[in-house]
Amino acid sequence: MTSTLGIAVIGTGKMGADHVRRFGRTVGGARVVAVADPDGDRVKEVAAALDGASAHTDPAAAIAAPGVGAVLIASPGPAHEEAILQALERELPVLCEKPLTPEPAGALRVMEAEQRLGRRLVQVGFMRRHDAEYERLKELLDAGGIGRPLFLHCRHRNASSPSFFTSDMLISDSVVHEVDAARWLLGQEISAVTVLSPRPSSAAPEGLADPRMVLLETTGGAVVDVEIFVNCGFGYQVQCEAVGEAGSARIGDGHAMVVQAAGRWGGAIDQDFTVRFADAYDRQLRRWVAAAARGGVAGPDAWDGYAAAAVSRAGLAAARSGVRTVVELADRPALYR
Numbered sequence: 454m455t456s457t458l459g460i461a462v463i464g465t466g467k468m469g470a471d472h473v474r475r476f477g478r479t480v481g482g483a484r485v486v487a488v489a490d491p492d493g494d495r496v497k498e499v500a501a502a503l504d505g506a507s508a509h510t511d512p513a514a515a516i517a518a519p520g521v522g523a524v525l526i527a528s529p530g531p532a533h534e535e536a537i538l539q540a541l542e543r544e545l546p547v548l549c550e551k552p553l554t555p556e557p558a559g560a561l562r563v564m565e566a567e568q569r570l571g572r573r574l575v576q577v578g579f580m581r582r583h584d585a586e587y588e589r590l591k592e593l594l595d596a597g598g599i600g601r602p603l604f605l606h607c608r609h610r611n612a613s614s615p616s617f618f619t620s621d622m623l624i625s626d627s628v629v630h631e632v633d634a635a636r637w638l639l640g641q642e643i644s645a646v647t648v649l650s651p652r653p654s655s656a657a658p659e660g661l662a663d664p665r666m667v668l669l670e671t672t673g674g675a676v677v678d679v680e681i682f683v684n685c686g687f688g689y690q691v692q693c694e695a696v697g698e699a700g701s702a703r704i705g706d707g708h709a710m711v712v713q714a715a716g717r718w719g720g721a722i723d724q725d726f727t728v729r730f731a732d733a734y735d736r737q738l739r740r741w742v743a744a745a746a747r748g749g750v751a752g753p754d755a756w757d758g759y760a761a762a763a764v765s766r767a768g769l770a771a772a773r774s775g776v777r778t779v780v781e782l783a784d785r786p787a788l789y790r
C-alpha cells in the first residue's frame with residue numbers, strides 16, 4: 454500500500470496558491486494538509502478549497518500540524534530561512550521557492566543545519582531544471598553535441614513587474630534563474646559578474662533600472678550574457694542560445710504553433726511564467742514528492758541555492774559600482790559534492 458505525503462505550504466500568494474492547485478490536479482502521492490500565510494483572509498480562502506487542510510497565520514504552526522511530512526515554502530525570499538530551519542528541526546524535506554535566501558550567509562546557515570543532520574533535505578525551486586527544453590539542451594551539452602561551450606546568450610523578459618519589484622530584484626529575483634541554469638548547463642561555477650544598466654525603458658516604473666544586461670564569467674572560461682527586461686510589455690520570454698566550438702543550440706522560441714491566416718503568419722507569446730513553465734512546475738513537484746517520500750531531494754540543493762545567492766550578491770555590488778565583481782564562494786562541503 455502506498456501512503457500519501459502530507460504537505461504544509463508556507464505562503465499562499467501567487468506561487469503558493471499555484472503550487473496548491475497543482476497538488477490537487479497533477480501531482481499524485483501527496484496532499485496539502487496545512488497552509489500558512491500572515492494574510493489571514495488569503496490563507497483561509499486557499500484552505501477552503503482544500504479537503505480538510507488547516508489554515509494558519511503562523512508558519513511554525515503549519516509546519517508542526519498533524520500529518521505534515523514535507524514542507525513547500527513560497528513566502529517572500531527574506532522569510533525563507535526561518536521556515537526552512539523550522540522544517541529541518543523536524544527533519545522534514547523542504548521544497549523552497551527561489552531564491553533559497555537573499556543573502557549567502559542565510560544559505561550557509563541552512564547548509565550548516567543540513568550538515569548537522571548529515572543529509573540533504575532542502576531542494577530549491579529552480580524549476581527550469583525540470584523544463585523539457587532545458588533538459589534537452591543539458592543533454593546535448595553533456596554529450597558534447599556542440600563541442601566545448603563558449604557562450605550562453607540568454608533573454609529573460611516579463612510582460613510587467615509587480616508593484617513591489619526593485620532594481621536589485623532584477624538580479625536577485627529574476628537573473629538568479631539564469632545563474633542557476635548556467636551553472637547547471639555548463640557544470641561550472643560563476644566566477645565574476647558585470648552589470649550594465651542602460652537608460653531605463655519609458656515603460657519602467659519610476660526609479661526601476663529596467664532593463665539590464667548582466668555578464669557572467671564561469672570557472673571554465675565561458676561567458677554568459679543575460680538581458681533582463683521585466684517590463685517588456687509584450688509577454689513572457691525566456692530564451693537561451695548555447696554557442697560551442699562545434700555548433701550552437703537555442704531554446705525558448707515558443708514556436709509551438711505557427712498560424713498563417715488573413716495575409717499574416719505568427720504565433721502566440723505566453724504572458725506569464727505559470728504558463729510557460731507549467732509542465733516544469735508539475736514535474737518539479739512530482740519529482741520532489743517522490744524524493745521527499747524517501748527523505749531526500751531531486752534537483753537543485755542548498756549548495757546550488759548558496760552559489761546563486763553568492764552570485765546575486767556580487768551582481769548587486771557590480772550593479773552599484775559599475776565594476777566587474779569577483780564572486781566569493783566558500784568551499785563546497787562534502788555533503789554537496
Ligand SMILES: NC(=O)C1=CN([C@@H]2O[C@H](COP(=O)(O)OP(=O)(O)OC[C@H]3O[C@@H](n4cnc5c(N)ncnc54)[C@H](O)[C@@H]3O)[C@@H](O)[C@H]2O)C=CC1
Nearest residue numbers: 464465466467468469490492527528529530532550551552
Ligand atoms: N519559480 C518561479 O518561477 C517563481 C518563483 N517565485 C518565488 O516564489 C516566492 C513567492 O513569490 P510570489 O508568490 O510571487 O509572491 P506573493 O507576494 O504573491 O506571495 C507571497 C505570500 O507570502 C506571504 N508571506 C509574507 N511573509 C510571510 C511569511 N513570513 N511566512 C509565510 N508567508 C508569508 C504573503 O502574505 C503572500 O501571500 C518568492 O520566493 C519568489 O521569488 C515567484 C514567482 C515565480
Ligand SMILES: O=C1[C@@H](O)[C@H](O)[C@@H](O)[C@H](O)[C@H]1O
Nearest residue numbers: 610611626627628630683726
Ligand atoms: O521567478 C520568477 C519571478 O520571481 C521573477 O520576478 C520573474 O522575473 C521570473 O521570470 C519568474 O520566473
